[in-house]
Amino acid sequence: MPSPYNLDIHNTCADCTVRTERLFCNMSPSSVSTMDSIKFTGIYPKGSLLFVEGEQPRGVFILCSGRAKLTTSSSEGKLLIVKIAEPGEVLGASATILGKPYEVSAETLEPSQLNFIKREDFLRFLTANAEVCMHTAQQLSEKYHSAQREIRSLGLSQTTGEKLAKLILDWCDQDGDETPKGVRLKVLLTHEEIAQMIGTTRETVTRLLSDMKRRKLIDVKGSTVLVLDKGELEHMVSI
Amino acid sequence: MNYFLPEGVENPFASIEQVERWPAGEIIFREGDPPRGIFILYSGTVDLIFSARTGLKRTLRTAVPGEVLGLSDAVRNSPHDCTASTRTGAKIGFVPIRALQEQLEDTPALWLTLARLLSADLGSCWASMRTLAAAR
Numbered sequence A: 001m002p003s004p005y006n007l008d009i010h011n012t013c014a015d016c017t018v019r020t021e022r023l024f025c026n027m028s029p030s031s032v033s034t035m036d037s038i039k040f041t042g043i044y045p046k047g048s049l050l051f052v053e054g055e056q057p058r059g060v061f062i063l064c065s066g067r068a069k070l071t072t073s074s075s076e077g078k079l080l081i082v083k084i085a086e087p088g089e090v091l092g093a094s095a096t097i098l099g100k101p102y103e104v105s106a107e108t109l110e111p112s113q114l115n116f117i118k119r120e121d122f123l124r125f126l127t128a129n130a131e132v133c134m135h136t137a138q139q140l141s142e143k144y145h146s147a148q149r150e151i152r153s154l155g156l157s158q159t160t161g162e163k164l165a166k167l168i169l170d171w172c173d174q175d176g177d178e179t180p181k182g183v184r185l186k187v188l189l190t191h192e193e194i195a196q197m198i199g200t201t202r203e204t205v206t207r208l209l210s211d212m213k214r215r216k217l218i219d220v221k222g223s224t225v226l227v228l229d230k231g232e233l234e235h236m237v238s239i
Numbered sequence B: 001m002n003y004f005l006p007e008g009v010e011n012p013f014a015s016i017e018q019v020e021r022w023p024a025g026e027i028i029f030r031e032g033d034p035p036r037g038i039f040i041l042y043s044g045t046v047d048l049i050f051s052a053r054t055g056l057k058r059t060l061r062t063a064v065p066g067e068v069l070g071l072s073d074a075v076r077n078s079p080h081d082c083t084a085s086t087r088t089g090a091k092i093g094f095v096p097i098r099a100l101q102e103q104l105e106d107t108p109a110l111w112l113t114l115a116r117l118l119s120a121d122l123g124s125c126w127a128s129m130r131t132l133a134a135a136r
Helices: A029-038 A093-098 A119-128 A130-156 A160-175 A191-198 A202-214 A230-236 B071-076 B097-106 B110-135
Strands: A039-044 A049-051 A059-065 A068-073 A079-085 A105-108 A112-118 A177-179 A182-186 A218-221 A224-227 B018-022 B027-029 B037-043 B046-051 B057-063 B083-086 B090-096
Touching: A029 A039, A029 A112, A029 A119, A059 A093, A059 A119, A068 B110, A079 A130, A079 A191, A079 B110, A093 A119, A093 A130, A093 B110, A112 A119, A119 A130, A119 B110, A130 A160, A130 B046, A130 B057, A130 B071, A130 B110, A160 A182, A160 A191, A160 A202, A160 A224, A160 A230, A191 A202, A202 A218, B037 B071, B037 B097, B057 B110, B071 B110, B090 B097, B097 B110
Parallel strands: none
Antiparallel strands: A039 A112, A049 A105, A059 A112, A068 A079, A068 A105, A177 A182, A182 A224, A218 A224, B018 B090, B027 B083, B037 B090, B046 B057, B046 B083
């Protein structure tokens, strides 16, 4: 019987083939065994809301596969994507640890496997396992660093074009495939979601991408973006 | 209210920190410098200044009492991603990075305190992002 959404599902952390590659999950066998006893594995379709900004923390979601967007609303109701979460990340950790409402909403961008751990179980897990605490703290540091990078981009970019160029360059560094013609990217975000990442409107993103295509900086075919002139994009970025 | 010191909880850094008064306008650490340690802000405010390649500098965040500056950089052992400068006179506790690492080895439970502090820092970052996005 095929698995839902053709996902490679891992029902136990002990059997996970990529566990040792992930910052949080790479823990001792006894910690893995404890995690297996307190987690609830779930498969979520694209567009699933895991938790909502302002909601009291119920627990954490460990993203095993797939991706999720973390969003927050400005005082004017503008939606901002603060991060695209990748496999291995623990979502909702900061709210769960502090016992304060979730500060962001989390929604899956594609079919995903997530392990949910209830708040009281997660806190007990942290209290009893210094190694798990350390991994959690290290991952929170990475998220903080990522957020500081976004603050830099939001606050120092002179134009929206610069912010978009920086975003594309960041994608090249993180997920780009070098080809003879340029750097190939798989971009599953809509223009609206790209706009939410850089604090602008969908119409502006559409216009800027068209302009970049016209200037032969990028080529777009469906969800595949080929960055033809990375040097020129770097020239556009001053931060 | 320091959020890393709930009522009745002992300061985990008390034995290893050096508490000093800083005047306004002093640089605590510079963007790009390797981390020397962490700085616990007990009173006063600190500007977090980001620089662009063009030389443009802007204060994009402000730290308030209870925050621990440079913590993420110390945990990651990576250069500071901004410059911290006292906006007002401030009382700051400095914990050298070596002392912090030794304390973590001796008392691994301290990692939970660091996780709490980093959780609060992350929330501050997201709040700054909301403000910056609204300003555009």
